[in-house]
Amino acid sequence: MSNIAWNDNLSIGVDLIDEQHKSLIGKIADLEEALHSGQGPAEIVRILTFLMDYTKFHFGTEERNMRAYDYPDLDAHLAKHGEFKTTLANLSDDFKEEGATQGLADSIETLLMNWFVKHIKDVDHRFGEFLRENALTMSEDG
Numbered sequence: 001m002s003n004i005a006w007n008d009n010l011s012i013g014v015d016l017i018d019e020q021h022k023s024l025i026g027k028i029a030d031l032e033e034a035l036h037s038g039q040g041p042a043e044i045v046r047i048l049t050f051l052m053d054y055t056k057f058h059f060g061t062e063e064r065n066m067r068a069y070d071y072p073d074l075d076a077h078l079a080k081h082g083e084f085k086t087t088l089a090n091l092s093d094d095f096k097e098e099g100a101t102q103g104l105a106d107s108i109e110t111l112l113m114n115w116f117v118k119h120i121k122d123v124d125h126r127f128g129e130f131l132r133e134n135a136l137t138m139s140e141d142g
Ligand SMILES: [Fe+2]
Pocket: 062, 077, 081, 119, 123, 124
């Protein structure tokens, strides 16, 4: 049974972001599932590519809104997004070099899911509070 799933504790109280977080976690779960069920490399590359594209899109939404509202923690938040994108690119390279190893499957959970959950509960949650405190709303295309 996969540990990778959305739960309501992850809500930051901003619908647009919550929906994107759900999609991203769903994609991480798809990747884990594809590795465990021995899907072929083409399918795994397809999911990894989608995950990288969607991550870029999602972080872009957050970052545009943070910029638009002069969010004070923008730089620290950007650095964290950069960290995740690098990790994801490294995992993708590992897959291309070594295939679907157990190490890669473990990394999906530890490096992607655990990182992402912590990120949501910590810094994304703080951004949600900032929006509420200042009565601001998020928009998809900033
Ligand atoms: Fe974020």
